[in-house]
Amino acid sequence: MRIGSYLLDNNLFLAPMAGVTDLPFRRLCKQLGAGVVVSEMVTSDPSLQNSRKTKLRLAHDFESSESLDLPYQSEPGIQAEPGIRIVQIAGGDAEILAMAAKSNVELGAQVIDINMGCPAKKVCKKAAGSALLKDPKLVEEILKAVVSAVDVPVTLKIRTGWDETNKNALLIARIAEDCGIQSLAIHGRTRACKYMGNAEHDTTALVKQSVKIPIIANGDIVCPQTAKQVLDYTGVDGLMIGRAAQGRPWIFREIDYFLKNGQLMPAIENSEVEQILMHHVKGLHQFYGEYPGVRIARKHVSWYLADEVTVASAETKEFKKTFNQLLSGDEQLVAITNYFKQ
Numbered sequence: 001m002r003i004g005s006y007l008l009d010n011n012l013f014l015a016p017m018a019g020v021t022d023l024p025f026r027r028l029c030k031q032l033g034a035g036v037v038v039s040e041m042v043t044s045d046p047s048l049q050n051s052r053k054t055k056l057r058l059a060h061d062f063e064s065s066e067s068l069d070l071p072y073q074s075e076p077g078i079q080a081e082p083g084i085r086i087v088q089i090a091g092g093d094a095e096i097l098a099m100a101a102k103s104n105v106e107l108g109a110q111v112i113d114i115n116m117g118c119p120a121k122k123v124c125k126k127a128a129g130s131a132l133l134k135d136p137k138l139v140e141e142i143l144k145a146v147v148s149a150v151d152v153p154v155t156l157k158i159r160t161g162w163d164e165t166n167k168n169a170l171l172i173a174r175i176a177e178d179c180g181i182q183s184l185a186i187h188g189r190t191r192a193c194k195y196m197g198n199a200e201h202d203t204t205a206l207v208k209q210s211v212k213i214p215i216i217a218n219g220d221i222v223c224p225q226t227a228k229q230v231l232d233y234t235g236v237d238g239l240m241i242g243r244a245a246q247g248r249p250w251i252f253r254e255i256d257y258f259l260k261n262g263q264l265m266p267a268i269e270n271s272e273v274e275q276i277l278m279h280h281v282k283g284l285h286q287f288y289g290e291y292p293g294v295r296i297a298r299k300h301v302s303w304y305l306a307d308e309v310t311v312a313s314a315e316t317k318e319f320k321k322t323f324n325q326l327l328s329g330d331e332q333l334v335a336i337t338n339y340f341k342q
Helices: 023-031 052-058 094-106 129-134 136-149 169-179 202-210 224-234 251-261 270-288 290-304 306-310 314-323 329-341
Strands: 012-014 086-090 111-116 154-159 184-187 215-218 238-241
Touching: 012 023, 012 251, 023 270, 086 094, 094 111, 094 136, 111 129, 111 136, 129 136, 129 154, 136 154, 136 169, 154 169, 169 184, 169 202, 184 202, 184 238, 202 215, 202 224, 215 224, 224 238, 224 251, 238 251, 270 290, 270 329, 290 306, 290 314, 290 329, 314 329
Parallel strands: 012 238, 086 111, 111 154, 154 184, 184 215, 215 238
Antiparallel strands: none
C-alpha cells in the first residue's frame, strides 16, 4: 500500500488517539509491527499552538536520547519519529486548517491527516471532527484548501455518518477523491454511536467498491482473526487498530504474522511483556519529564494488566491500586519488576 509516493512497511495502521498515541507509544507500536503510526489529533486553533500539550503532540524527537535504551529500535540511539511522520489536525475552518497543515509540514510532517471522525462532544460542538459530516459543502471546502496548501499527501479519517439515518460516508468519500485526498480511513460507527455497540463494515465495503483511493477499515479490529475477517469482507487496502493496541502494542506483529502465514503466533511470554512495559514507562518518564510521566504511565500500566484483572487476579488489582499511588519514576520501575517476579 502507498500513501502518495510513500510505500508502507505493511498495511496496518495505529489509529490516532488523543492522550494515547504520543511519541513513546508510536515508537513502540512501530517497532512491534505497525506499518504506519499516526500522531495524536492536534488542534488547528492558532491560540493553542504554543501550549505545552500541543507542542508535545507535535514532537517528532525526544529532547534527549542518551538515557533511553529501547530494545526494539533498529538504530540504537535514534529517538526520532518512527517511519512516515503523519500528523492529524482537527478544526472546522478551511483557512485555519490550511494554515495548520502548512505549519506542521514546516515542522517535519510528511503526511497531513484531517480528522472528521472524532465523536467527542467538546470537538463536535466546535463544528469539528465528525460534526463536519453534517455539512458536505464545508467538507469539500476544507479538503480543497488543505490539499492546495501543502505539497505532501493529505489523508482523511471519517465515520460512517452522523447517525443511523444520516450515513453519508460514500458521498464524503467521493468528495475526498475528487479533492485529491490520498487515502481514507473509515471508522465503522456513526458519531451518535460513539464507541458503543458493534462496528459495521458494510458501509466501508461499499465505499471501497465505489472509489479508487486506498480505503482503511477501522473499528473493532481486536485480534488477528477479526483483522482477517474485516479485510476479507471489505476488500480494503489497510486496517486501522486503535483501542485494541492499548496495553498490547504487539497486536500489530500478531496480525501481520497471521495475515502472512495463516496461523497464530505463539503467545507472548511474560518476560517480554515486562521488557516492553518497562521500556514504555521509561520512555514516558523521559518524554514528559518525571512528574507528568509518572501520572501518564498509570493508565498505560493499567491497560497492560487488563487481561490479568479479567481473570479475577486479586494480586493484580492490589498492585494497580498501589501503583497508582507511587510518585516517582524509580518507584514505578521497581514496582513493575517486583510484580513480574511474583
